[in-house]
Amino acid sequence: MATRAPDRMAAVPPKRPVRPRRRLHRHLAYQLDVKGSPYAYVAPFFLLFSAFGLFPLAYTAWVSLHEWTLLSDEQTFIGLDNFRTLLADDYFWNATFNTLSIGVLSTAPQLLLAIWLAHLLNRPLRAQTFFRITLLLPNVTSVVAVVVIFSQLFGRDFGMINWVLSLFGVEGVAWNEGVLTSHAAISTMIMWRWTGYNALIFLAAMQAVPRELYEAATIDGANGLTQLRKITIPMIKPTIIFVVITSTIGAMQVLAEPLLFGSYSITGGADRQYQTLSLFIYENFTKLDFGFASAISWMMFLFIVLVAGVNYLFTRRGKGGLT
Amino acid sequence: MSVRTAVSSARRSGAARRLTYLTLTAVAFFSLLPLYYSVVVASRDNAALADIPPPLVPGGNFFANVARVFDTVPFALAMFNSVLVSGSVAIAVMFFSTLAGFAFAKLRFRGRNALLLLTVATMMVPTQLGIIPLYMLMVKLEWTGTMYALIVPALVNAFGVFFMTQYLSRALPTELLEAGRVDGCTTWGLFWHVVLPAARPAAAVLGMLTFMSVWNDYFWPLVVLTPEDPTVQVALSTLASGYVNDYVLGLAGTTLGTLPLVLVFALLGKQIIGGIMQGAVKG
Numbered sequence: 001m002a003t004r005a006p007d008r009m010a011a012v013p014p015k016r017p018v019r020p021r022r023r024l025h026r027h028l029a030y031q032l033d034v035k036g037s038p039y040a041y042v043a044p045f046f047l048l049f050s051a052f053g054l055f056p057l058a059y060t061a062w063v064s065l066h067e068w069t070l071l072s073d074e075q076t077f078i079g080l081d082n083f084r085t086l087l088a089d090d091y092f093w094n095a096t097f098n099t100l101s102i103g104v105l106s107t108a109p110q111l112l113l114a115i116w117l118a119h120l121l122n123r124p125l126r127a128q129t130f131f132r133i134t135l136l137l138p139n140v141t142s143v144v145a146v147v148v149i150f151s152q153l154f155g156r157d158f159g160m161i162n163w164v165l166s167l168f169g170v171e172g173v174a175w176n177e178g179v180l181t182s183h184a185a186i187s188t189m190i191m192w193r194w195t196g197y198n199a200l201i202f203l204a205a206m207q208a209v210p211r212e213l214y215e216a217a218t219i220d221g222a223n224g225l226t227q228l229r230k231i232t233i234p235m236i237k238p239t240i241i242f243v244v245i246t247s248t249i250g251a252m253q254v255l256a257e258p259l260l261f262g263s264y265s266i267t268g269g270a271d272r273q274y275q276t277l278s279l280f281i282y283e284n285f286t287k288l289d290f291g292f293a294s295a296i297s298w299m300m301f302l303f304i305v306l307v308a309g310v311n312y313l314f315t316r317r318g319k320g321g322l323t
Numbered sequence: 324m325s326v327r328t329a330v331s332s333a334r335r336s337g338a339a340r341r342l343t344y345l346t347l348t349a350v351a352f353f354s355l356l357p358l359y360y361s362v363v364v365a366s367r368d369n370a371a372l373a374d375i376p377p378p379l380v381p382g383g384n385f386f387a388n389v390a391r392v393f394d395t396v397p398f399a400l401a402m403f404n405s406v407l408v409s410g411s412v413a414i415a416v417m418f419f420s421t422l423a424g425f426a427f428a429k430l431r432f433r434g435r436n437a438l439l440l441l442t443v444a445t446m447m448v449p450t451q452l453g454i455i456p457l458y459m460l461m462v463k464l465e466w467t468g469t470m471y472a473l474i475v476p477a478l479v480n481a482f483g484v485f486f487m488t489q490y491l492s493r494a495l496p497t498e499l500l501e502a503g504r505v506d507g508c509t510t511w512g513l514f515w516h517v518v519l520p521a522a523r524p525a526a527a528v529l530g531m532l533t534f535m536s537v538w539n540d541y542f543w544p545l546v547v548l549t550p551e552d553p554t555v556q557v558a559l560s561t562l563a564s565g566y567v568n569d570y571v572l573g574l575a576g577t578t579l580g581t582l583p584l585v586l587v588f589a590l591l592g593k594q595i596i597g598g599i600m601q602g603a604v605k606g
Binding site for chain 1: 358364376377426435475484511546562585589
């Protein structure tokens with residue numbers, strides 16, 4: 001990738017004969033075109049990302065150091081006061097706990113299941129396309145639709161899940177009232193929406209693993225599970241790391257599921273039992289307390305970097321690695 | 324024992340094979356069940372939900388419920404807005420991503436690899452955390468409550484650029500570009516006459532992926548739009564929030580807002596999945 005091959009295209013000058021006086025002019029225009037246009041072509045992305053992605057993120061840090069509301073034109077610089085308030089705020093630590101709890105409950109089983117499903121799909125099967133499409137269908141469903149549907153399924157009185165549980169003698173679970181039950185319900189929604197998608201990402205990586213490795217292992221008598229552990233997982237480790245990181249970043253920012261679960265509640269339930277950090281930001285955003293909300297954003301950014309970093313090290317050093 | 328399929332060395336026992344099919348069928352079942360059940364509820368009335376056992380087949384109330392959806396929220400306007408936003412974003416992303424992908428895949432320039440790496444790295448940046456200044460920016464631009472706030476920031480994204488780079492470096496023969504140069508094409512001429520036609524299959528997949536993800540966007544539209552001029556997702560969340568126990572209404576809206584996408588996906592799913600899997604394999 002990094003080789004600087006001689007510029008093959010620049011070596012081919014325009015063929016059309018040009019009058020000598022205009023040749024220099026033409027040559028400069030040509031040089032400008034060849035050297036300059038690549039930058040012009042990639043510029044839209046970088047400009048747009050700087051303006052609407054990076055700048056707002058960085059500006060959040062500046063806002064977080066102020067007493068800043070949309071209602072007044074004056075913003076008072078208050079240093080780290082917002083952060084001091086934040087660290088002493090029980091709601092903040094509650095939201096942090098909920099975020100981590102939902103994150104672990106949804107991500108860990110999801111990725112294990114996704115790897116296993118990819119493993120099952122990574123062999124000659126009938127109806128391969130049908131299985132892939134049904135796997136991805138939940139991901140095509142919007143998050144709002146997912147929560148509305150699952151809120152009904154998890155309903156206390158008329159929900160289908162409680163109806164099934166009642167067949168086993170468990171009656172009337174109020175899913176959105178408890179801490180653990182609400183986290184389980186929200187994690188189910190996240191898992192339902194993302195397991196298939198991640199399975200397909202893993203499957204794509206698995207298909208790039210050389211067949212000969214499996215053939216040799218089969219001759220040596222290794223069964224499917226051993227092959228999964230000793231060949232597949234080490235070989236697709238870069239993809240696993242990538243998916244773990246992106247899933248972690250996603251899980252840390254969960255918002256729509258707790259916001260819409262049961263009813264539209266920016267506190268995440270009556271006792272804040274499922275208010276996540278994103279939702280806590282949104283709550284303070286709707287109170288127009290932009291300075292405080294920005295401080296939460298920055299704390300959350302630190303958490304994301306921290307958790308993603310820990311997961312990266314953990315995954316890299318994990319069992320069965322070639323490294 | 325059933326007949327073993329002798330696919331090179333992947334011989335496995337009939338039992339293991341049956342277990343594979345059983346598992347995948349179960350997964351397919353649980354993927355479809357919630358969607359199916361939402362159609363069931365959407366075509367009933369609220370009283371039917373109290374039945375034990377719960378209703379398992381669709382009823383005849385769907386259109387009456389849909390009419391209630393249109394009475395409760397400006398759903399036609401929401402559909403129009405969603406098509407407008409998703410459509411224009413998809414077209415812009417296809418265009419700008421192909422342009423940048425062409426540069427990254429086929430043109431030589433200083434800093435190319437570093438810039439490509441930077442592009443991929445931006446996918447990891449949690450931009451949702453910048454939402455407050457982004458909102459303030461929209462207030463300054465007087466774009467709050469308008470579709471500009473959804474369209475302009477989304478015109479091109481890192482995934483699209485990376486996706487088209489992958490495709491073009493693999494599928495576009497460099498000889499074709501050289502031939503174009505010999506014929507006196509400028510770089511822009513090459514893009515227009517050679518690259519764009521060649522990029523069409525991948526661009527179409529990218530367009531569909533983009534359309535679906537923009538259609539499903541929720542948080543940013545919720546923040547920046549008003550309930551009077553919403554997208555489909557914002558309208559759905561209004562339905563779901565205002566009438567806590569009116570599941571039928573909520574699910575009728577959900578079915579209406581999801582069905583078009585699910586149908587398109589069921590028809591073109593093979594191409595879309597191929598696209599997602601290609602985008603996943605990194606060089």
